[in-house]
Amino acid sequence: MKDKIMxxxxxxxxxxLTIITLLIVIYIAAYVLKLDVAQLFSDNxxxxxxxxxxxxxxxxxxxxxxxxxxxxxxxxxxxxxxxxISIELNLTGLFGFVVAIVxxxxxxxxxxxxxxxxxxxxxxxxxxVGTYVGFSVVSLMCIAWLVLPFKSDAIRWPIGEGLRTxxxxxxxxxxxxxxxxxxxxxxxxxxxxxxxxxFFMCFIVFLFLKSKTGLAMIxxxxxxxxxxxxxxxVDKSRMIATVISTILGAIGILVYAQSYGFFQLYTAxxxxxxxxxxxxxxxxxxxxxxxIFHVIFGxxxxxxxxxxxxxxxxxxFPQGNLSEIMRVVVQxxxxxxxxxxxxxxx
Amino acid sequence: MNNIMLELKEIxxxxxxxxxxxxxxxxxxxxxxxxxxxxxxxxxxxxxxxxFGMPVIHSTGGYAGEIxxxxxxxNINTPEKAMELGIGMVxxxxxxxxxxxxxxxxxxxxxxxxxxxxxQVFGKDYRTLDYKTMNRDAREALDKLEIGIDxxxxxxxxxVGYMQFIEIAREIDKKNIRLxxxxxPTAVLTESEADNLxxxxxxxxxxGIAIIFITHRLDEVTACSQHVVILRDGGLVAAKKTSDTxxxxxxxxxxxxxxxxxxxxEENRNVEKSETIISMKNFKxxxxxxxxxxxxxxxxxxxxxxxxxxxxxGKIGVAxxxxxxxxxSGEVTLNGEPLVLNAPMASLKKRLAxxxxxxxxxxxxxxxxxxxxxxITAMQVKDDFLKKVVFFNQIDEAKVKRHAEEMVxxxxxxxxxxxxxxxxxxxxxxxxxxxxxxxxxxxxVLLVSEPTRGIDIGAKKLVLDTLIELNRKKNMTIIMTSxxxxxxxxxxxxxxxxxxxxxxxxxxxxxxxAKYGLYMSGKTDMPGEVL
Numbered sequence: 001m002k003d004k005i006m007x008x009x010x011x012x013x014x015x016x017l018t019i020i021t022l023l024i025v026i027y028i029a030a031y032v033l034k035l036d037v038a039q040l041f042s043d044n045x046x047x048x049x050x051x052x053x054x055x056x057x058x059x060x061x062x063x064x065x066x067x068x069x070x071x072x073x074x075x076x077x078x079x080x081x082x083x084x085i086s087i088e089l090n091l092t093g094l095f096g097f098v099v100a101i102v103x104x105x106x107x108x109x110x111x112x113x114x115x116x117x118x119x120x121x122x123x124x125x126x127x128x129v130g131t132y133v134g135f136s137v138v139s140l141m142c143i144a145w146l147v148l149p150f151k152s153d154a155i156r157w158p159i160g161e162g163l164r165t166x167x168x169x170x171x172x173x174x175x176x177x178x179x180x181x182x183x184x185x186x187x188x189x190x191x192x193x194x195x196x197x198x199f200f201m202c203f204i205v206f207l208f209l210k211s212k213t214g215l216a217m218i219x220x221x222x223x224x225x226x227x228x229x230x231x232x233x234v235d236k237s238r239m240i241a242t243v244i245s246t247i248l249g250a251i252g253i254l255v256y257a258q259s260y261g262f263f264q265l266y267t268a269x270x271x272x273x274x275x276x277x278x279x280x281x282x283x284x285x286x287x288x289x290x291x292i293f294h295v296i297f298g299x300x301x302x303x304x305x306x307x308x309x310x311x312x313x314x315x316x317f318p319q320g321n322l323s324e325i326m327r328v329v330v331q332x333x334x335x336x337x338x339x340x341x342x343x344x345x346x
Numbered sequence: 347m348n349n350i351m352l353e354l355k356e357i358x359x360x361x362x363x364x365x366x367x368x369x370x371x372x373x374x375x376x377x378x379x380x381x382x383x384x385x386x387x388x389x390x391x392x393x394x395x396x397x398f399g400m401p402v403i404h405s406t407g408g409y410a411g412e413i414x415x416x417x418x419x420x421n422i423n424t425p426e427k428a429m430e431l432g433i434g435m436v437x438x439x440x441x442x443x444x445x446x447x448x449x450x451x452x453x454x455x456x457x458x459x460x461x462x463x464x465x466q467v468f469g470k471d472y473r474t475l476d477y478k479t480m481n482r483d484a485r486e487a488l489d490k491l492e493i494g495i496d497x498x499x500x501x502x503x504x505x506v507g508y509m510q511f512i513e514i515a516r517e518i519d520k521k522n523i524r525l526x527x528x529x530x531p532t533a534v535l536t537e538s539e540a541d542n543l544x545x546x547x548x549x550x551x552x553x554g555i556a557i558i559f560i561t562h563r564l565d566e567v568t569a570c571s572q573h574v575v576i577l578r579d580g581g582l583v584a585a586k587k588t589s590d591t592x593x594x595x596x597x598x599x600x601x602x603x604x605x606x607x608x609x610x611x612e613e614n615r616n617v618e619k620s621e622t623i624i625s626m627k628n629f630k631x632x633x634x635x636x637x638x639x640x641x642x643x644x645x646x647x648x649x650x651x652x653x654x655x656x657x658x659x660g661k662i663g664v665a666x667x668x669x670x671x672x673x674x675s676g677e678v679t680l681n682g683e684p685l686v687l688n689a690p691m692a693s694l695k696k697r698l699a700x701x702x703x704x705x706x707x708x709x710x711x712x713x714x715x716x717x718x719x720x721x722i723t724a725m726q727v728k729d730d731f732l733k734k735v736v737f738f739n740q741i742d743e744a745k746v747k748r749h750a751e752e753m754v755x756x757x758x759x760x761x762x763x764x765x766x767x768x769x770x771x772x773x774x775x776x777x778x779x780x781x782x783x784x785x786x787x788x789x790x791v792l793l794v795s796e797p798t799r800g801i802d803i804g805a806k807k808l809v810l811d812t813l814i815e816l817n818r819k820k821n822m823t824i825i826m827t828s829x830x831x832x833x834x835x836x837x838x839x840x841x842x843x844x845x846x847x848x849x850x851x852x853x854x855x856x857x858x859x860a861k862y863g864l865y866m867s868g869k870t871d872m873p874g875e876v877l
Binding site: 207208210211212215216218219222223225226228229230231232233288289 | 669671690691693694695700702704707708709710711712713714718722723725726727729732735738739740741743
């Protein structure tokens with residue numbers, strides 16, 4: 001019996017165990033401090049849904065052996081451009097949202113293709129190169145946002161040149177997914193549409209991983225010599241994974257934005273990749289192996305932690321922004337821990 | 347007075363339960379060249395590791411027996427101790443720094459230094475190198491070898507043959523050197539370079555240094571040594587005066603072992619007359635460490651052909667080249683049609699299947715379950731194990747599992763279930779999974795490399811029996827590469843021996859041991875046809 005419990009604990013893993021405990025402790029503290037726990041949990045569900053697809057974008061890269069996709073900002077930027085196109089066309093509601101996705105996909109395919117080409121040339125240091133690709137492209141886009149020929153008043157600054165830093169979606173597709181079939185139970189608001197969309201995307205990726213191409217991708221990531229000997233085109237598999245990851249990044253930011261209510265331009269996409277990386281690692285994935293379960297579980301506890309820790313810490317330490325510091329420490333601490341652990345294997 | 351410098355007494359060594367050396371005793375006289383002969387895995391390297399006090403020996407429980415140097419029992423427990431005692435080693439791979447000069451390499455870590463003001467203050471790590479003395483010492487060592495390289499030339503850009511001499515010069519520059527071990531120094535040298543090396547060795551021996559010379563080339567043994575010691579399967583087979591023996595006998599002693607024939611003589615088996623299935627012409631493969639440098643070979647339909655030879659000679663490269671895993675060139679036809687080289691998918695589509703010698707590196711997805719490992723290649727190549735689900739194909743998991751279960755039963759794969767990860771399986775069972783995967787492709791030609799390496803006897807027999815059965819029942823042509831000659835001779839119809847990247851010849855399983863030994867060392871002419 002004791003062995004069984006120990007085995008169970010071991011399979012969950014110490015880092016995850018620690019974080020789960022921390023999350024529970026924070027929720028208990030919230031209850032003790034008379035915070036609105038139901039509201040916190042509702043927000044937790046929303047945060048899970050809005051970040052979920054971005055985390056899901058990590059899966060293809062990990063499985064194909066290109067590691068954690070730190071170049072996620074590439075996909076995010078494609079998504080934002082898609083979203084802006086939809087606003088430019090003055091489309092609203094669910095239709096506007098769908099058009100945004102449709103418009104972002106060709107952009108992400110092209111971007112992902114060239115990014116994949118680059119990753120195939122730097123085998124072994126994809127993650128580091130990816131990080132800097134993300135940084136450079138975000139910086140480059142800071143110039144692009146100033147010169148892109150969007151005309152809509154919602155997108156441009158009212159005075160002067162260039163696009164706004166934040167673009168409100170209130171008149172377009174703000175919360176189209178969140179409010180779809182939304183219901184309230186025991187004081188908890190369940191964002192049905194948002195969660196359904198997230199699970200639907202997970203299911204699509206799950207199906208893809210069970211297809212011939214998907215399995216070839218998994219074989220590539222698991223052992224590229226084996227893959228080569230089985231007649232799999234290793235470079236092509238990695239390329240497909242990168243393209244899919246970029247597309248998911250684009251869709252992910254659109255889901256995020258419709259829930260958040262704004263598009264954030266300029267340097268905002270810079271750190272998008274890191275939160276997604278932290279979430280999936282926390283869910284139990286490594287740089288070599290990931291499952292859909294890791295995505296769902298990871299995004300729930302990671303976002304839950306970030307979300308619940310803030311008000312609780314604010315009550316406990318009313319002075320200053322200690323909670324924010326803690327959030328950052330936890331987030332990067334987790335990434336560091338998980339990456340060093342992943343590097344220790346083969 | 348006896349002249350014995352080094353004496354080894356009943357040296358034994360176990361790696362786990364594996365006896366790699368069993369009571370080996372021999373001695374080396376002052377100023378003589380002693381040749382140590384043996385196939386790969388005979389125990390030569392282990393013996394030399396013991397002599398050098400390598401950590402790998404002491405971390406695995408040490409050895410049994412005694413080493414006597416000048417009649418005194420010595421306990422060599424670290425490489426430093428070996429050096430102190432005057433034992434030197436010339437490595438097979440060059441341990442030279444390309445950007446340094448010849449003299450700097452020779453004096454590496456033993457630099458001659460002189461004082462300067464900084465070293466007076468900060469200690470002797472900051473002393474200046476005394477290039478004059480260093481160059482002079484290096485020159486001396488090189489002169490001893492009668493080799494005319496400039497001591498101030500940089501090592502990079504020197505011909506390979508010279509590097510070996512620099513290694514030797516480094517050893518003999520150590521003032522107390524008394525015993526030198528040459529570990530297959532001629533393997534990478536051309537014939538004339540090897541001749542030079544042997545001349546240098548003789549020269550050193552004449553100055554009183556004892557030499558242990560490890561080689562596979564039998565003519566070199568007779569050319570330079572006074573004594574020859576032959577190891578086989580960890581045991582001492584013979585210690586002879588070189589003048590009392592000849593290459594044929596040496597070859598026989600090196601290879602000889604009982605061959606258990608797994609196949610009874612079949613009257614009507616006559617594969618040589620059947621049509622050619624694969625024909626290679628000037629086939630070259632750039633596989634690092636196993637270069638194939640132009641082979642012409644015809645393989646007949648329905649035969650089991652063995653490819654044998656010593657490690658590093660290119661036998662492994664042949665199958666890897668045919669499968670497109672390493673850059674290959676030349677003309678290969680399969681069933682009369684040209685085979686597209688350097689494209690694994692093309693080879694697989696032409697119904698070649700491969701069981702790699704590198705089981706863990708190439709043969710398996712270690713973190714995936716057994717059933718997927720068995721099915722995935724067939725799925726990629728032949729779209730097997732797939733079902734259509736609306737708009738895209740999906741893995742047919744039920745079929746994959748069913749097939750894996752059949753294979754588990756057929757091969758007696760010991761596992762907790764078909765969903766077990768292959769990393770958790772033993773070597774033998776992993777090998778069976780590899781074989782199952784290859785067979786799932788229903789190949790016309792099956793290439794197996796080192797199918798029994800590192801697996802237990804039971805699994806070995808099962809693997810070999812399966813190969814025979816596939817060959818006899820399904821008329822599958824099998825190309826089997828193995829370092830174990832006995833194994834090849836037990837099941838093959840013909841055995842091609844590869845040496846230095848070339849085909850030496852094709853032998854019958856019942857040819858004499860001597861002939862095998864000679865072919866393996868790259869020679870085909872039997873002196874005087876003794877047999």
